[in-house]
Amino acid sequence: MKLSKEKFPRLEIGTTVRVTIPDVDRARGSPRNILAVVTQVEHDLYKLCREHGFFKYNYTLREIATCEENLLDMDNVIKLAGSRQLTLNEAASNSSVTGPQGYQRCHCKTGCNNKRYVCRGAEKLCNSKCHRSITCKNK
Numbered sequence: 820m821k822l823s824k825e826k827f828p829r830l831e832i833g834t835t836v837r838v839t840i841p842d843v844d845r846a847r848g849s850p851r852n853i854l855a856v857v858t859q860v861e862h863d864l865y866k867l868c869r870e871h872g873f874f875k876y877n878y879t880l881r882e883i884a885t886c887e888e889n890l891l892d893m894d895n896v897i898k899l900a901g902s903r904q905l906t907l908n909e910a911a912s913n914s915s916v917t918g919p920q921g922y923q924r925c926h927c928k929t930g931c932n933n934k935r936y937v938c939r940g941a942e943k944l945c946n947s948k949c950h951r952s953i954t955c956k957n958k
Contacts, residue, residue: 833893835886844908856893871913872903
């Protein structure tokens with residue numbers, strides 16, 4: 820435990836940190852990391868905030884990386900965020916130039932004949948990745 824505390828020193832409120840976006844939450848051409856500000860520390864869990872809102876979940880030191888400079892002003896970020904809560908996926912789509920990933924896949928077994936299926940409800944055509952050899956009415 821002592822070695823862990825030496826390797827990952829405790830962060831102060833107002834520190835700018837970098838959060839890595841998992842590949843599944845990131846669209847092509849989107850940044851691999853997003854910047855956030857530490858707004859609260861409780862039981863070695865860090866509450867983070869961006870301009871678009873506060874993260875719903877708290878993060879440990881292993882999930883975030885400290886920036887050497889404070890690139891974001893905590894007061895401005897909190898003022899812009901208001902009381903909105905967002906997930907890492909939503910934060911990634913907000914910071915992306917191209918927008919959200921928009922990845923949807925249909926797994927229907929009956930041919931996508933009504934709007935309760937993901938593909939038909941989103942008004943997207945099925946492709947070969949949706950269902951391989953099953954005939955589909957939404958191609």
